[in-house]
Amino acid sequence: MNQSDAVETAKANQANYGHGVAEPGLDYLKDGVLSRRPEMQIQRDGFNLVGIPIGAELSINDSDFYTVHDGCVELEFDRAGSYVVRIQCAPFLPWEVAFENSAS
Secondary structure, eight states, X not given: OOHHHHHHHHHHHHHXXXXXXXXXXXXXXXXXEXXXXXXXXXXXXXXXXXXXXXXXXXXXXXTEEEEOSSSEEEOXXXXXXXXXXXXXXXTSOOEEEEEEEOOO
């Protein structure tokens, strides 16, 4: 596809999906309308997270990845240190929280 074709395709897509400028990472198309991505309603209670969308991907320190199957997780860390948990699930905005695990 050359640049002219790409521009025409982009114009056609904008005409088909509504007008406006999308903010990458913040907006998505819902029923053909440009919409803001909703926030996940995750709640934290100690090392437990509830309200996670089923099928979400959970990562710990960007290296361990898990799929959430039942909407909640109980986290256990075997070493002292800082951990960042990130959760992603379309169409929601990404969610993250930091944990400090003290030495046992």
